[in-house]
Amino acid sequence: MTDIDTTEPVRPETIKAVPVRHPGRWVSAAIVLVLAAMLVHMLFTNPNLDWSTFGKYFFDGGILKGLVATLELTVIAMAIGIVGGVVLALMRLSSNPMLSSAAWLYIWFFRGTPVLVQLIFWFNIKALFGDISIGIPFGPTFITWDVNSLVTTFVAAILGLGLNEAAYMSEVVRAGILSVDEGQTEAAQALGMRRLKVMRRIVLPQAMRVIIPPTGNETISMLKTTSLASTVAFTELLKAGEDIFNANYRTIPLLIVVSVWYIIVTSVLSVGQYYLERYYGRGSSRELPPTPLQRLLRRNLTSFHVRPPMPMRNPEGDR
Amino acid sequence: MSEPMVKAEGIHKFFGRLHVLRGIDLEVESGEVMCVIGPSGSGKSTFLRCMNHLEKIDSGRLWVDGDLVGYRQRGEKLHEMRERDVAAQRRDIGMVFQRFNLFPHMTALENIMEAPVQVRGEPKAAVRERARELLDRVGLSDKVGSYPSQLSGGQQQRVAIARALAMEPKLMLFDEPTSALDPELVGDVLDVMRQLAVDGMTMVVVTHEMGFAREVGDSLVFMDEGAIVEQGRPREVLSDPQHQRTRDFLSKVL
Numbered sequence: 128m129t130d131i132d133t134t135e136p137v138r139p140e141t142i143k144a145v146p147v148r149h150p151g152r153w154v155s156a157a158i159v160l161v162l163a164a165m166l167v168h169m170l171f172t173n174p175n176l177d178w179s180t181f182g183k184y185f186f187d188g189g190i191l192k193g194l195v196a197t198l199e200l201t202v203i204a205m206a207i208g209i210v211g212g213v214v215l216a217l218m219r220l221s222s223n224p225m226l227s228s229a230a231w232l233y234i235w236f237f238r239g240t241p242v243l244v245q246l247i248f249w250f251n252i253k254a255l256f257g258d259i260s261i262g263i264p265f266g267p268t269f270i271t272w273d274v275n276s277l278v279t280t281f282v283a284a285i286l287g288l289g290l291n292e293a294a295y296m297s298e299v300v301r302a303g304i305l306s307v308d309e310g311q312t313e314a315a316q317a318l319g320m321r322r323l324k325v326m327r328r329i330v331l332p333q334a335m336r337v338i339i340p341p342t343g344n345e346t347i348s349m350l351k352t353t354s355l356a357s358t359v360a361f362t363e364l365l366k367a368g369e370d371i372f373n374a375n376y377r378t379i380p381l382l383i384v385v386s387v388w389y390i391i392v393t394s395v396l397s398v399g400q401y402y403l404e405r406y407y408g409r410g411s412s413r414e415l416p417p418t419p420l421q422r423l424l425r426r427n428l429t430s431f432h433v434r435p436p437m438p439m440r441n442p443e444g445d446r
Numbered sequence: 447m448s449e450p451m452v453k454a455e456g457i458h459k460f461f462g463r464l465h466v467l468r469g470i471d472l473e474v475e476s477g478e479v480m481c482v483i484g485p486s487g488s489g490k491s492t493f494l495r496c497m498n499h500l501e502k503i504d505s506g507r508l509w510v511d512g513d514l515v516g517y518r519q520r521g522e523k524l525h526e527m528r529e530r531d532v533a534a535q536r537r538d539i540g541m542v543f544q545r546f547n548l549f550p551h552m553t554a555l556e557n558i559m560e561a562p563v564q565v566r567g568e569p570k571a572a573v574r575e576r577a578r579e580l581l582d583r584v585g586l587s588d589k590v591g592s593y594p595s596q597l598s599g600g601q602q603q604r605v606a607i608a609r610a611l612a613m614e615p616k617l618m619l620f621d622e623p624t625s626a627l628d629p630e631l632v633g634d635v636l637d638v639m640r641q642l643a644v645d646g647m648t649m650v651v652v653t654h655e656m657g658f659a660r661e662v663g664d665s666l667v668f669m670d671e672g673a674i675v676e677q678g679r680p681r682e683v684l685s686d687p688q689h690q691r692t693r694d695f696l697s698k699v700l
Contacts, residue, residue, distance in 0.1 A: 310545055314547035317498055317500065317610075318537070318561035318609070318613060319533050320565055328564055333550065333551055
């Protein structure tokens, strides 16, 4: 009910003192500069780097196709991972002992085996199941498919990466759900909300603040893990590069092409994560941290630090 | 005489081996304001939480507005209620918590609108109008768009009361509503509750505010070690307690 006094007080005189010297900083800066100069020199003079090959293949059709395949694989595998992770987390936290132990078993198995082994396993699924049928369990079957026509290398890669990711994501989601205060659930239940609605409207939106950063991490990790799919003959970014350097033996330049593409996509993802975190952080702190653009503008416009005003919404309006 | 709003018969509650409620019998009439006092650990909050089934009772019977809480009686047998029916029962019982428990990702207005829109499926426009009136009623019409973290404790608690009132409950439960507040913010919350009592709301208030209990309460219950020790008109219990334990407790808090 109190109004904050907004009038600017008279600023008292600032202390002027001789700052502490930092000789260590100068020494370490010199060392870093020398090392950086050596690196740059090497980049420009080492003939094995072969920058013309790098330039020639950076926008090569095969590389770009591989990049698209990598992005597709990342998006689909992460989608399976996130949806599966939420389902598994809800199962783990369920009061039904059957559901929670099933989820526990799944997580135990998929986290307990290397993802590369799982990928190779899905690639060779034909050796386990000749074909797949729909029918009555232990009874007659209605439709039958050949497994190899269903599980292409793309599907094998998606299954391997997605199902593995679900196990990790479920732990991320579970940690997020557990981070939300019990009182939130009680308050929502006291209002007559049912369990699933409490989860969807109250708990999960708050859990997002905890879930988003590790999910960003997982996505970036997934982007790079898709390169494992090259071992099961799926042509993603790394395999596309390999196909080229297996023909022309220019291994290093093509690995650099591939690496630069990975770094570009990773950087874009990091920026996306930053803004997603900002969005889900609303209401959690009195003021949102400024975006880099805002920070730049503010720094140039004001000479000393001014506390930005509270992000008050128009009191009459709402979303 | 009409049926009581709350009726408890022989309520027992265990947390593991801890016997927290030891046979509570109680009636709250419609329109009555009952204050429950007692030392911490006496089971008063647990008993309050039993009334909307946030805690399950282990023995006895508890009715709110004539309906068994959490169970359904068919013949001699008690059947546990399904989650859906428990939720339906809670809609008519408002609850205010010690730690407010506002939804931090929603504005004050959204907090109040949440249940009517999501639980009762009312149209947003009508609910928004009512939510504004409720905020006005608790003296916070200028905080419509504020998030809980931008409000003081007292303001948050008043929003929480408005949020409970939005469901038009027939019974309001208050679990130490002012215990987490700075002393100078307590008054605003108590004023809102006092007005609610004047308007005829049935209220059960677990509290340490003896002044409020004396002035606003119709009845006062003193609990200790999971049982009701003494009960009566607030003025009489507070000024002339009949039991030694009540006297000891009051001598410490008054």
